[in-house]
Amino acid sequence: MSLYHEAAEVFAVASKDGGSIKSIVFSKKKWKSDGRTLFALTTETAKWSDVLSKVIENSGVLKVEKQLSPQLALLLVHDLLLAPRGLALTPKHGLAASITKHKARLSAELTKERLRRGFASIDALRSHVNGSAGDVRSGLYRHPRWIRINTLRTSLAAQLETTFASFKPTSAMTDIMTCSPADKLVHTDQHVPNLLAVPPGVDITSHQAYKDGKLIIQDKASCFPAYLLDPSSTVGDIIDACAAPGNKTTHLAALTSSGADQQTSPSRKRKIFACERDAERSKTLSKMVRLAGADSVVQVRTRQDFLKVSPQAAEFANVTAILLDPSCSGSGIVGRDEAVLNLHLPAVDTENGTKTTHRKRKHEMAEAETKQLATDDTSENVPLEGEAAGTKLQDRLAALSSFQLRLLEHAMTFHAVARIAYSTCSLHDEENEQVVAKALLSDVAVERGWKILRREQQVDGMQAWSKRGRVEAVAAVMNADTTEEIDADVVAEACIRCEKGGEDGTMGFFVAGFMRDVEARNGGVQPSKKGAAVSATLHNGTDLQNGDEEEWEGFSDQE
Template identity: 30%
Template sequence: MGDMNRNSNLYIEAARVLHDIYEKKGSIKTCVHRSSFQEKQMLTALVSQTLRFAKVLETVVKRTKLLENNRLLWNDGMLARVLLYDFMIGPGLYKPGRLKVVMVKNKEIITSEFDRLLTAYGVNECSELPSSTTEALPRYVRVNLIKTSVDEVINSFVDKGWTLLHVPTDFSSFKEVCQNLDENQFLRDFHLDDLLVFPAHTDFHDSRLVQDGTVILQDKASCLPAHILSPPEGAVVVDSCAAPGNKTSHMASLMGNKGTIYAFDHKEDRIEVLQERMEGAGVSCKVARCMDFLRVKTDSQTYRDVEYVMVDPSCSGSGIVSRLDSLTNDDASVSQHRLGQLHKLQAQILRHAFSFPKVKKIVYSTCSINEEENEQVCEEIYEKFKERFKIKKVMKNWPERGREGYQKSDRYLRASPTATLTNGFFVACFKRRKRKQEVGSMENGMDQEEVSSEDDQGSQKQNGMDDEEKEGSKKRKKRKEKQSSEEGGEELMEINEKKEKKKKSKKRKRDMYEEETPVKRKEEDMGEKKEEEKEEEVLERSVKKRKERTSKSSHCSDTIDIRDKSEKMDTVESIASVGTENSTAKIHKKKKKRSKD
C-alpha cells in the first residue's frame, strides 16, 4: 500500500483515517484535516458512512475472505471496508486504480453475500441495511393520548395486517421477543403503557398516524422522564429546556391536555420547532417562552402554582447510539474541561428548579452516559436540598441503575442499548419530603417515608410503576385528592417560613441601621422633634388668633374650632363677662339719675 501515491487514492487515505480514529488519535474532523488528500468533503463522507455500516461491512469482509485472497488489499480490513461501501452501498468507486481489480474479481461472491443480508433483514436496498450503531434497537411508537387511545391505535395496525404479540411476564423474555420480531409483528411495551414496540428500522415516516400526530416516533428512554414526573390533570408544570418538544407533548398527553406547561428555550428557532410540534400533536395547554430558564423569576405571581419541573438540559449526547462518539471523540471533545463546563451548567439549571416555592417533584434527565453529567450533578444538588427533598426510587423492576460508588446509586435510573434496548439515558427523581419527615429524617438520619414507600411498592403492579406513574383517570383523580390534602400543610409551612424570613430580614436591616448610622438617626430624631415643636407653636398661634376674633365680634363664634372644647368655653366665658360689665354700668347710671331727681 505504501507504493501508491497518497494524494491520488481516496480509499487508501480513507483507510488511514479510519485506523487513526480506531486508535483514538482524533475525531473524524481532526484526522481528515491532517490528511493531505485534497477533497476533504469527499473523504469525510466516505469515512463517516463506512463507520456507520461498520458491522455489515466487517461481516462481508470475513465471509468473503477478501483479505486472504487479495494481496492488493495488504491485509488491511479498513481498506476492504471503504472499497466495499462505495462498491455496494455508496455512489460507486471513485478512481480506485488497481484496487478496482479486487472488487471486479470478487463481484459475484460480494453480491451474493449482500443479497443474503438483504433477505435476512427484510430490506430491498443495501442502503437500508442496519447501521452498526442501531442494529439492536427496536422501533418505538408513542401513542398521543390527546388524539386517540392505545387500543384504537392497536386496532388500526391490526386492520393493516400487523400481528399483536402477547407481552411476556419477565423483562428478559420481553427483550428476546423484541430482538426477534418478524415483519408485521408488534407488541405493547413492558414498562410504559402508551408505548408500542415494532421491528428495528420499521419506516413509519409516511404513515398517516405519524403525519397527523396520532402517534409520535420516540425512543423508549426519552419517554421515561414524563412518566416518572407524571403530572396529574390540571397541574402547573415547567419544562426548563423544552425544545424540540417531545417531552413537552408527552407530558401534555399524560395530563389529558388539561393544565399549564411553561416551556422554555433560549433560541427562537428552537421555539418555532417546538410550536410546530405542539400544533401537530394537538397540545393546547402549553405556554412557550423564548428565554433562558436561569433568568426566570421563580417567585413571581406567574409561577406561584408550579409544582412539577422537568429538567432535561444540554448534554454531551454520548448516550445516543446513532452517534459514533465511541469511535470519533478525540481527547479534546471528551476532556475533563468540557465535561466540567457541562456539569456546571447542568447543576445551575437543576438548582434553579428547586427555587419554585410550591414545587413538589423534579425530574432530571440526560441522554449522556458520563457520570460527570449524571450522578455527580445529582449528588451535588441533593446535598444542598436534602432537608426538604429526597431522591425517590422509581420503576422498581427497571433492570439498570446508577453507577456504583455514589450515595444514591440504587435510586437513579440508567438505560443502555444492551440492558434496555434503548439509547443511553439517565433519570433521577427529586420529591419534596412531608413536614414530619423533614424533622424525623434529620433526627434519625434516615428517610422514613422512603422506607414506607418502598414497602408499599410491593402491592403494586409488576411493571414497577408507583401510583403517581400509572395511567388512568381514576388513579389520577385519587392522586390529585391526595396531593390537595397534603398541599394545605405544605402551604402553611411555606407561609410560616416566609414570615420568619421577613422578620429576620427586617430585624437584620434594623440592627445594621442602628449600628452603622447612630449619628444620622439622632439627627433625624432631633429634626422630627423640632418639626413637632414648630407645629405646636403654629397651632397655639392659630388658637390665640381665633380667641381674639371671637372676643371682638360675637358672630365670629360660629367659626370656633369645635375640636378644642376648652377654647370654646373660654370664649363663652369672655363674652358673658363683657355682657355683665355693660349691664352693671347701666344700673349705676340709673341710680345716680334718681338721686339727682
C-alpha cells in the same frame, strides 16, 4: 502492546465514553496494530460475546488465570476457538500459553453451549450468530423504532386496530431487533404505558396517523422523565424547563389529560409552561405542541432562558412539578437505524466461589464492564471519544455538569414545587449521578427539604426497571464534598439508567426524581450559596450555549 491488549482497550474506551468501535479504532493514530485487524477482531468478538461469555464462565478460566481481564479472555477465546488462523500470537507468548492450555475445556464448554441453544453444528451456530432473516448487518441488534401513542389524539387500542392492524404482535423485544427490516412486528412496552416498538425498517412517517400527530417517534428512554415525574402526584401547574423539540412536553400534556390525573385535579385545568431558550427550536416546539393537540394545555415560552424565570413570579405560584432535561454531551445517542453490538462480558468467579456482579466489577476495574457498543459512527459523539480527546472531554463534562447543576438548583427554588425529574441522554457519571448527588447536597436542597425520589416511591414501570444508577458515582461526590449523611446506595438505586443500544433497545439515558414535602416547609426562597458559586464559574469563560446546541442537533428525531 499486543493486538489483544489494544483490542481490550478499545472495548474499555467504548464502554466508558459510549463510543463506537469504528470511531475509536480509526480516530486514534497510535495503535501499534493494524486498524483494520483491530476493527475486525473487536467487532467479530463482540458478535460472539453472548455465547463465549457463557463458555468462559462455565470453564472457570478466569478464576485460574487471574492476569486475564474478561475482555482479554473474550478476545483470546474467540480466536482460539473460532478464528480460521487461530491466535495471532506465537505459542510461547504468555497470553497464548495462558489460554491454550485450557483449549480442551473451552472447546467442550462451547459444544455444551451450542447444544444448549439447540444448534446441531458449529456452522449452524455460526450462521445464527451471523444473523438470520437476511440482515446484512448480521449478528447485530438493530435499534428499534419506538412510537409513543399520543393519547391526546387517539388510543393504544385504536392504533393497534388501525395503523398496526397488519402487524404481528410479539412480546419479545429481541424479535423486533433481530428480524428482517421488512418484517411487520409490533411490541407493546411493559414499562411505559402507550408505547410501541416496531422494527427499524418500518417507516411510520408515511402513515396518516403520524401526520395527524397521533403517533410520536420517541425513544423509550426519552419517555421515562415525564412518566417518572408522574403529574398525578401533584395538582398544580408544570414547567418543562428545556422543552424543544417538545417530545417530553407533549408526553406531559398527554399524562395530565389522562384519567388518573383528572381524578387528582378535576376542578382546575392545569397548565404546562414549556421554556426554550433557542429561537429556532422554540418554533419547532410550538409546531409540535400544535400538531400533538396539546396547545390548550401547554403555554410555549419562546426564547425563554429557564434560569431567568423568576420563582417568585405570580404566574408560577401554582407550579408544583418541573421536568428538567437540559442539553448534555449526548453520549447516549444512538444514530438513526444504527446497528449496535451487544457485548457480553464473562463474570469472574471470586475466591469464595460467588460471581462478581457487574456493579462490583465496575467498582474494581474502572472500565472493565462493556455492555453495548455502537458500530456506526455518529457525528455528535466523535469529538468526545478516545483517549486523545480525554482532556477536552473532561473539560467539557465539567462545564456541562456545572450548567446542569445550576439549572437543577434553580428548579429547586420554586416556592410550591414538590417534584422534579432530571434527565440526560449522557452516559457520563459527571452529568448524571454526580449532578444528582451535588444537588442533594446543595444549600438550596438542604434548606428546602429536597430528597431523592426513592425507587419504592416511583411509578410502577419505573420501579420495575432494573437498570439503576452507579453507587460509585454517587459516593465519589459525597466523599469528596461533604460530611452530610445521604445514603449512596439509596440514591443510586433511585437513579435510573438506560444502556445504549443493548437488549432493551433504548438509547443511553439517565433520569432521577426529586421530591419534598411542601406542606412541612414554609416558603421563602433562600438563594443557594453553592448555586451562586457555580453561576460565577459558568460566567467565567465557557460558551456552553453553542456547545449544547451543536450536540443537541443530532437527536431531534429521537428526543
